[in-house]
Amino acid sequence: MGINFCGEKDRLIHVMACDDTLRGIAVQHGQMAAQMVRAVDAGPLAAEALCQSVGAVMMMAALLKDRQQVGLQINGDGPLGEIYAVSDARLHVRASIAGLHAEAPSMAEGIGTGRLKVIRKLDEYEPAYTGIIELEQSEIAGDLARYFVQSEQIPTALALGETLSPDGVTAAGGFLIQALPGVKDRDLDQMIERIQNFGPLSQHLDQSPEAILKQLLPDHHIVEEQKPCFYCPCSRELFARRLVSLGEKDLRELADEEQTEVLCHFCGTRYQFDQQQMRALLLGAQIHDEYHPQAKTTK
């Protein structure tokens, strides 16, 4: 099961300009975002958060190599709850929003106050590296740009935008511009002026990523072009293992039910386990607990 959806129009472009001292990345992911929103049946505010978190994490992932992964996790006290998006270097991305039907007058109020985390897994054998900042604007693009400046010392401009209709997402995109060591003041000033003149990204979402980068960094060369995909690797086996890891006590309660249904929060796939299957998992948990007496977790 799981999902692997690649929208034919979805694209990410990575460019360099001004003797490789300015980096530009632009993404267009409206088709993928529309599919993600449909898969989990997200309301309008959650749909916006999904579009933005996915756009942001993909632009970070465009700088990864090989088996590296990056996650963006926003934990605010607003009705949206936890927002989480994760991508690998191939731009296989998935995202989940806790408050799928949250309502609030603005995204900032939907998110509330809390923290933004960037979780980088640079090597599959090494523990993940996590950078954290407090949310100030409670707005994904602004807070993530501040994260880059504060935690990674990279001056960054970041914009994310989407358009929604009653039927769902009609467009989604973003751009990220970073100033690297050695950048000339004149180049930086010109770039900032172009971004100011550009206006809100939501008015440019009908343009291609190239066209957007052409306006922000006119003399660029393309480093890489990638196709992002909505990819969820979930499976029945994966959820069976998760159920076993709940431990004997919780599993025993579930095994009393006629049917247990588990929902994947990333792709909306539902997995059903009947009583007989749950009892088999319970047996697995008993063996697991016996051999791993320290590993009793209720996560």
Ligand SMILES: [Zn+2]
């Ligand atoms: Zn899934």
